[in-house]
Amino acid sequence: MKEASAIVNSPLEKQSAVFQAQKSFFNNQETKSYDFRKAQLLRLKEMIKANEQDIMSALAKDFGKPNFETYVTEIGFLYDEINYTLKHLKSWMKPKKVGTGLVHFPSKSKIIYEPKGVTLIIGPWNYPFQLLLAPVVASIAAGNTCIIKPPEETPHISNLVAKLFPQYFNEEFLAVIMGEGKVVVPELMQNHRFDHVFFTGSVPVGRIIAKMAAEQLVPATLELGGKSPAIIDEKTNLTVAARRITFGKLINAGQTCVAPDYLLINEKIKDAFVDELRATIMEFYGISPTESKDLAQIVNQKRYDKLKTYLKEGKIVFGGAFDDEKRKIEPTIIEGITEKDSLFQEEVFGPILPVFTYKTNEEALEFIQKNPDPLAFYIFTSNKKTENYFLDRVRFGGGSVNNTIVHLANPELPFGGVGNSGNGSYHGRAGFLAFSNEKSILKSGTWFDLRKKYPPFDQNSMKMIRFLMK
Incomplete structure (x- = not known):
């Protein structure tokens, strides 16, 4: 077994500085355009491509994983996810037109998919590269910023992630926070209000994450486990x-x-x-x-x-x-x-x-x-x-x-998952939706405005509404 460098807890000062920088960056509307999202996804793929051998080597040191297995489950998987997302992203981002009942005439309705904001992604140790970054793909696609926390149990790959990301991404958009989960995750979640938390791990820890998120009414996706x-x-x-x-x-x-x-x-x-x-x-x-x-x-x-x-x-x-x-x-x-x-x-x-x-x-x-x-x-x-x-x-x-x-x-x-095995889903469009707020819009014309829908109401008002809402 190869000895790895120790995982060091990121100090509170860095955690707060990164969070505030990402909040400002997001509020400046920097992440919302299609071109920006596409560029970041391509950069993520470029990072993986350029460092494939180092990634496989790190995972071999942590797990003794064979290269074939590593490529299929950790690297190739991410290529497929990124490629699929790039292929469909523009259509996912388009507002979705939906029907509008006659009672609302003259109106039309749509759903706008807007990013949530600053997201926290907490990765597990069993697939410490793929399960950390697949949610990142979804979060980027939805137009968010990301703070990611790699697992301390796999120090070789986690230290490599911490080394690589600053070379490809600005911390105001995508940052790595290192350390023991039981220390830095409560520090992050209790001192800052994230706009979405994504956790992959065990059921007992999932309960703790859910409780911390609930205390600030933060939406959380929990990918847990169970006896399958x-x-x-x-x-x-x-x-x-x-x-x-x-x-x-x-x-x-x-x-x-x-x-x-x-x-x-x-x-x-x-x-x-x-x-x-x-x-x-x-x-x-x-x-x-x-x-x-x-x-x-x-x-x-x-x-x-x-x-x-x-x-x-x-x-x-x-x-x-x-x-x-x-x-x-x-x-x-x-x-x-x-x-x-x-x-x-x-x-x-x-x-x-x-x-x-x-x-x-x-x-x-x-x-x-x-x-x-x-x-x-x-x-x-x-x-x-x-x-x-x-x-x-x-x-x-x-x-x-x-x-x-x-x-x-x-x-x-x-x-x-469902019930004890988790809450929420991702991959493909499901991931885009998990990190998006579906904003509902009904737009009404002003060229016609039926008087009888306003007080004072009379018998004809009731006849009209019964006809429209029966």
Whole structure:
């Protein structure tokens, strides 16, 4: 493991100076034009392009991430998001004409999308580059200024972000505030009133962020987590399902908010499917997965030690080995988990996959509802009736049928949680809307003004209004 430079808390004086500078810059209408927004998005892409190798190197030092995985999930993802936003930004910015009822004649209505102002974006450690900057893309597109707080758990990439951004952006528009989240985030949020806060992270910290935002009536988008289930119906292609579940579960060593947290397998195919999983894991990572360069390490010692405690629960039917020096844990399949176990109650966030069985769809649904509102939901089936049964009854943020995690890579789809797994959504136009205020405008002509809609009212006034509003 490579030692990183320490993360230093940005002093209060800098926090206040940056906030006030961004407030003034925004109030001067500097960020509102299409040309300005386009230029900043292109500059962001230029920054990433020019520093791809440094970004991949930093993430390798923090995570041991393979370059292919880093490019797909951290860099290429952002290129797609920026390109999609640039393609559609001009149309998103246009006022939207909407209908107007006859009762308002002669009038017409529209919605203007205006930027909110100074935004705060707090990034997580599991995808510390992409999940920090994807909301920045949306905020820039909507015409805001941004203060971003990278995660302290991944010091190499966070220090690189702090180094690069001042080279490409003025702090009055986009600034980086560094430090421990538990210190600098309360300082930022309690001493300044932001116009929008965007947080990606755990449910417990999300509650704290929501409370601080609510105290100042600041709108907040919360991208949290939860126990995302994957159902394996008896009518599915087991080989394809095993590949797609293994990929979705083990990318980033399971440290993905939308990774399948546990499997619910129809008991008729349970043994056959577990065999497929074993074979697929060995195909992907070899007979000694901790030696594989394609399996990332666990982010830090605290998380590593926590994951190792899970290995003491239930019965390991595959894997279970670990490498303390490399901070790696083998992909592990565990059966026999009870409702009292941590693996049942907590989001796993690692390469450990609990397996449960069910007999009927009703039984599977009842099981899922014990950990409600997952961020993601996956169903593998060729039976349309079964597919619709679960999609109609399980409340979740987003998901896939016969696949895992890929739904979040489609900018046409809003990405976000529901209930315990979060509030609000982003990606593509949904991100633009999240950082915009939809200003409603009704404009009335003066060439006609019906007298009977004003006092004093008479019987004809009532007849008229009943005709118009019936």
